[in-house]
Amino acid sequence: MRLLSGEIFLNGRTRKAVAFDETGIIAFDDEALELDVEFEELGSAFLTHAFMDGHAHPLFAGREHLGPDVTNAKSVAEMQKIVAAWLADNQSPIWAVGGAYVRSIVDGGVFLASWLDEVAPDRPVVLHGSDHHTLWANSEAMRLAGVLSEAPSLSVGSIDVDASGRPTGVFRETEAKELITDAIPELSMADELKALTWAHAELASLGISAVQDAWMDKGMVEVYLAAEDLGELVLRTNLAFWVRPESWRADAKRFIAERTRITALRSPKLSARTVKFFADGVFGSATASVKKPYDSSAGYLGDPVWSSEELNASVAHFAAADFQIHIHAIGDAGVAMALDAIEKAGCPANSVIAHTELVAEEDIPRFAQLGVIANFEPLWAREDGMLTSCLHHLGRERLDSMYRMRDILDSGAKISFGSDWPVSNPDPLLGLFTATHRALPETPEVSWTPHQRITEKEALHAYTLAVAQQLELTADCSDLVILSGNPLKANVLDITVLETIIGGQTVFARQ
Structure with a gap:
């Protein structure tokens, strides 16, 4: 058991002390201080829930790290x-x-x-x-x-x-x-484990304790099972099976069998509750599905990956099989298609639409109405080269209507945060800055679409307890992070991660 006292923020409340062990949080404040345990003073440091990433690809990131x-x-x-x-x-x-x-x-x-x-x-x-x-x-x-x-x-x-x-x-x-x-030779299991171990160590060093690996293709589950068997799985990880329009009926039995196999392990680190769909592509390639034609191509509305009928049938099938629904949707037509499929499936609990880059005005209230979590990658909500490279496709009006975090929160919907790593930097502290400033670190005073900024508390919640809910983790689990300063008050760019704790055990400590 550990007992820490100092500046603490847990479950939306300021605390002066917390006691915890591998089973979870045991006591707060005076009740904690009365325990027969020597307490550690945080000093100028700050303790809160560990960060969690609601949409990332750590195994892909690790594989890329093996190459140039x-x-x-x-x-x-x-x-x-x-x-x-x-x-x-x-x-x-x-x-x-x-x-x-x-x-x-x-x-x-x-x-x-x-x-x-x-x-x-x-x-x-x-x-x-x-x-x-x-x-x-x-x-x-x-x-x-x-x-x-x-x-x-x-x-x-x-x-x-x-x-x-x-x-x-x-x-x-x-x-x-x-x-x-398909022509690239498969990696050996030793290299796959090397890739995953590196990726988890990177995320742990950023204060992250849990992650949604949002794309399981054939063979990838075996890597996670091998890591779990060897005791090398560091982060709590929920796997999302990739559902493809051409093969989902045949793949469904395999997904259920692999979920059953993982569930039988009763591992505190590994689960497989989710299926992942791509509704559309991305704006950079003009493949995201839009309601009005792209400015760069007359009459062109992007490339929806599914027909609406087939997506509706597939989402309903997997929802009935008790899988969590997780849909990549970038364009406003893609988001609408995803919302329609979730609604027609009976609004399965904790359904997620990831990225939600462009959402039509009429679809904003539907997130709350259907109980859908809008998963944002906050680092994208800034006017950098990646964003402005989409300008010729979308035009200024649509570009400035992207990443409507404030509007979706104000509608009563839930949001969670992720990084889509290795698409973008997985550092939650940088994500917190962007969500609250909508600016580049080098020019924090120049805010892109400042009316969509959210507060420090809202951003911290989106990176912690909101993802815990998405991943179906309990709020009292002893996944904690110790930071060098308070991100609710100090300049978050000056803060570093001092210690990451998962299940009461330190998995990263800055020297």
Whole structure:
């Protein structure tokens, strides 16, 4: 048991002391101080609920970490240098698979295979775009995948081609991307575990105790089961099975069997209660589904991944099987389609619409009416290069109507926060700053759409107890974080994580 006293904020209340152990929180304030336990003074530090990430992809992030990391590269030349250095240092694996390049570095997000060919003429290179709905491949990767000379027709998504119809290197959305990714050799289980261990350590260092891994494809569940079996699973993790329109009926039995297998473990760290749908794509590729045509393409409304009839049937099927519903929806038509499917399924409890970037006025009140959680990635609510790269697709009016956190909260709906890592930085402190400022850290006084800012308490709740509810965790679990300052009062950008506690046990402590 530990007893801490000082500046404490738990369950929406200020406390002066808390006692806890691996079973949960035992006592507060005077009752805690009366226990026969030596107490620790927090001093100038601050204790609150551990952060939780309501939508992320830690295994994907760990896999990318094994390859060339171009996340912070500011130019194509810098990315070429990073890829060349990685290839020189790594003779195996043959394939170099990394990420995540920022599309706004190049006008229109058009990257060419020939640029990667300059540093990798003989080895296949694949870099994921930062939106993770796009990838960039070199000629050798396209040759090995059998798509070097001709782009096949697609039902959803697109492949950039030259005047002769030959692919030039960029593949947008799942069907196109899988032409390349299906050719990449599978990682060994040792490398998969290395990737997951690194990802969990990164998140724990940021004060995060629990995460929704929002995309389980074939083979990924086995990685989590292996980590659990070895006692190497650090964070509480809920898995979401990816539901695909072309195979959901056949996949449903496998999802139920894998959920049953995980539930039987009775693990405090691993669950699999959720199914994940993609209603549409993303604005950067103009594949998000919109109600009014894109400014950049007359009459074009984006690429819905599902027909409304099929999405309705699938959501209803999985809701009846007692899965939590979690739907990626970016455009206003995609959000409306997701809300319709949830409503027709009888409004299953704790349903989530992730991202909710653009929501039509008439759909704002439906979140509260249907009991749907709006999961936002707060770091996206700022006018950076990623946002402004969508301007030519959406126009200023629609761009400035994105990420309506304030409006959705004021409607009576619940919101939770996530990062979509590795799409964006998973640091909750940076997310708290953005949610309350709608600004870049270097210019905090320049707020984009300031009327959509939320308060410090609302933002902290969205990153802690709101995600706990989404993940069906109890509010009295002893998942705690000790920060160097109080994010409700101090400049959150000056605060660091000192200690992360999961189930009463320290999993990260800053030296």
